[in-house]
Amino acid sequence: MRGETLADIGIKEIAAKANVSIATVSYVLNGTRNVRPKTRERVLRVIEEMNYKPNNAAQSLKRKRTNTIGVIAEDVTVFNVPEIIDGINDCADKLDMHILLTNLRLDKRISRNFDQVDSYRSFAANAVSELLSKQVDGIIYIGIHPRDLTGLFDTYGKPIVYAYCYTQNDVSLQYNDEQASYDAMAHLVKQGHKRIAVITGMMDSIPSRLRFNGFYKAIMEYNLPFDPQLMKMGNWEAESGYRLTMELLELNEPPTAILAMNDVMAVGVLRAAAEVGVLIPRELSVIGFDNREFSEYLIPRISTMDLPLHEIGYQAMESLALLIKGEPIPNNPLPNCKLIERDSVAPPLRL
Amino acid sequence: MRGETLADIGIKEIAAKANVSIATVSYVLNGTRNVRPKTRERVLRVIEEMNYKPNNAAQSLKRKRTNTIGVIAEDVTVFNVPEIIDGINDCADKLDMHILLTNLRLDKRISRNFDQVDSYRSFAANAVSELLSKQVDGIIYIGIHPRDLTGLFDTYGKPIVYAYCYTQNDVSLQYNDEQASYDAMAHLVKQGHKRIAVITGMMDSIPSRLRFNGFYKAIMEYNLPFDPQLMKMGNWEAESGYRLTMELLELNEPPTAILAMNDVMAVGVLRAAAEVGVLIPRELSVIGFDNREFSEYLIPRISTMDLPLHEIGYQAMESLALLIKGEPIPNNPLPNCKLIERDSVAPPLRL
DNA sequence: CCCGATTATCTAAACCTTTAGATTTGCTTC
DNA sequence: GAAGCAAATCTAAAGGTTTAGATAATCGGG
Structure with a gap:
């Protein structure tokens, strides 16, 4: 734990130390313009030396993209949910995306509540709205009981993908x-x-x-x-x-x-x-x-x-990424379940 | 899904429509200064009408605090992890904190890898560094195999709490x-x-x-x-x-x-x-x-x-929140496990 | 060695908030 | 109705990045 805080070092400090303008550092970082190999080297060295990491808040502000998606799980402790999250995460890693997790704890909270249906809807809507204010680029909703959620949430134009839910119009991932x-x-x-x-x-x-x-x-x-x-x-x-x-x-x-x-x-x-x-x-x-x-x-x-829970999660993330980029999502066949043969099946006694 | 994007409406638009300055809107939102009830009402009404949500990226940038913590799980699919996350989440909700989840997928990735020890460390260190650049206020690390992780990560002054790990100097939550x-x-x-x-x-x-x-x-x-x-x-x-x-x-x-x-x-x-x-x-x-x-x-x-996995998670979040505020964490007794009596225990045959 | 054409770099505005400090408004009191 | 004061509101800078558009450096050719 060094004395200096990570946040203390900004692109400004890097620029100064490398004798270039702030813009140049940015170009090096993002590869948005050509920069002479010699200067690139120098900048990179300084970045390395000072252990600089761009301030994500500032980036998001400017880029209007956070590279972060919201994942809403109705209940993370239900058996199939962690696997789905694992799949989402696996894909997110590859796409350099991050996951803001919201656990509705539906089972636990609803049991304490009278008007079950309504409170569930408001919990979920709340979560969506909070995530949107966190500027997520999109949302994956993991339901524990497949059911129709079409048009439940107002996502103000941000894409939403449902994993293990059944919706009619939105993108929704199930297995066969x-x-x-x-x-x-x-x-x-x-x-x-x-x-x-x-x-x-x-x-x-x-x-x-x-x-x-x-x-x-x-x-x-x-x-x-x-x-x-x-x-x-x-x-x-x-x-x-x-x-x-x-x-x-x-x-x-x-x-x-x-x-x-x-x-x-x-x-x-x-x-x-x-x-x-x-x-x-x-x-x-x-x-x-x-x-x-x-x-x-x-x-x-x-x-x-x-x-195929992992796959459901993985595909959900993939689809969401496409939607975020505004690209069409291909019509993949539903992933299939796999027979696990163990000791409870044998030929019948009398044929 | 309305046409207007959430991000299109900023504090500026609210201010204009409510006939006040940007600052006043901010004061209303955060209660940082007195504002006359009549104007507050007016501002709130406009906010409501336009469904305005502050841009979190901008807030974080200015406040240097994201109200977001990073949670690093060595593997979310291991049985005790989701419960811990559930506990963290439960507490985070109450504190108005958000969770940026990183799943190391340790079991899955390490099996494909030769030098196991080193790669595990670098995975984890990577995750820490990514989270820090996301400006998290602190980190909770959920290990699947309790072991000593003291001083493993350079968190540059951000607090880190370990759940279900055993460390000597850092804050670490176990059960008894x-x-x-x-x-x-x-x-x-x-x-x-x-x-x-x-x-x-x-x-x-x-x-x-x-x-x-x-x-x-x-x-x-x-x-x-x-x-x-x-x-x-x-x-x-x-x-x-x-x-x-x-x-x-x-x-x-x-x-x-x-x-x-x-x-x-x-x-x-x-x-x-x-x-x-x-x-x-x-x-x-x-x-x-x-x-x-x-x-x-x-x-x-x-x-x-x-x-008591839920409790471990809950306390981990509580402790982290205290550390973030710079307050000392109380010396709680270790939470205890609970006997679940079922059908596999009976008095011995011969006394 | 200079010119023009590229290529590399820089300047400055913009993104959306928060927040000191300045200014205005509204009230009380004489 | 004016002075004085507190309360309310405003102005403007700052936070760390990205990115057009402007400027400077480099290079090849004559």
Whole structure:
């Protein structure tokens, strides 16, 4: 910790010491005009010596660009958010952009609040407005529950990109939920399963609906028995996985495999199976969703669909950068989930 | 999305429209001088109408204070980091501070790199220097592996606070590891356990050593049998929990309870017990550390010590704010971990 | 060695605030 | 209604950069 403050040294000091004008130093720094190699060297040396770093506040003021984006997370402690931030950050680093993070702490704050819907909107709008006054060049909004947020925020012309939200008109990054669910089914079918049950999330949830589409498509395409008894509506919680598995196992003709729409409900499946004495995967196969870290600590370790969260974040940042530059964003295909094969899937006992 | 850009409206426009000087608007905004209620009203109304937000870049330039701190995380995807950030954010909100987040992605980047130690240092030093040029008022550094970082960074007079790191001279926030481990032991002793084994983390890890101290202290104070065979050195991974539990169960006089220094190794304990046919908690009690989210999805749900991560973050921000103001930071006691009682601890079979 | 054409460098304004210090306004008191 | 004083408001500089436009230096050719 030296005595001199970083801020004490300005471009003025550098100019003086290098015997050039302030402008020249600026040109060296930004490469905006030619400067003779000899002088460039000299300036650079002085900059190095004095450990000069341009004052970002002044730069932003003049440039009307901060190279900083705002990231609004509805809740950073929710499992998929840090990965998305990691992706954003990864890309931001490469683009020399910085991240101003706002954590809405939605879950925590809303539980203390009566009119939930409104307060959530005002929290978010507040965050947007604060970030704009911080002169961010754009905003990425990371929702924890995909839903439609179209036109929610007045960003006064600054671009906004949604990660893991579903909006109609704005730029919004998701992964291919339908395909993922279809792939999971394909995996089960390849093992020989025919009677495959599904435990969905809440049906007002968009991913839940999309995943169901994939399930349904697989049923049709693979010509599997279509049996409404095998379609159970869960609510994302372990308890619902447990309860619905119990129901499934009591069926006259129980399924040989269950597709749980998240790993947490898959835990419920495991519990129910253990309780009834059904062996997994020998007597019942299970496949989850999300590749939560605990999924490989369970006994048995469950197979699951890994979400391309890093990629979502990365692409969100990429798209935002394009929007900031005013360039059109290419129509990328949705990133796909990846099957993680572990120990909860095996061929059915009786073919 | 209106046509006018936020940045188009400056204090000048407000002043003109409200028929006052620029200075007066500034006084209204900051309350730095008296302004007649009538004019204040008028100015505020115009501000409201035109949706004016002060240009933060200009403010920072003049004030030489950005109300922004830098947060450097070694890796945001590591389990304890988001909670810490949440705590920082919670406090920052109250202090009207903003967070510039830098994610070093240490784990990911270092694996691709040869000279690990050096590159880690240069990544971190780089981040510090970038943040300083962004004019942050201070920095919080969140390490993922506690270790000594004293004097690592040249912050040119800006204060820096370490969260979840161990430094000697600088301000550094941890929780009371020793007490936590002691409390866990006390819990087991209260259930009647005497032969308690410990599976440690890597012994070059500071928390591991501190937790061992707590274990040892409990052994002494409760007058428990001191048996080196019951002290196993693990490496934080599930496999080591598994292997060492196997060793423990083969002892002539096996332990009735195991203290695992993290939940991941506790998973290993569960696996080993399941394999050998030892029932948990009837025949063997297990207590973990970290309260990882999976700890309540395991069968049985394991009891564990919850870490005060939110508080660590909150206090880190509090301390940093004091340092920024040049005030002394009070000597708070270390925050404590909290026992989460679940289903993996019961009284031993034979008293 | 000078001229013209390039190329390099400099001067000064602008970006949008904050804030001393100067000036004006509004009130009280005689 | 004027003097005196406090309160309100204004003027203008400053903060560190970028960037047109102006000026100075360099170079090649005759």
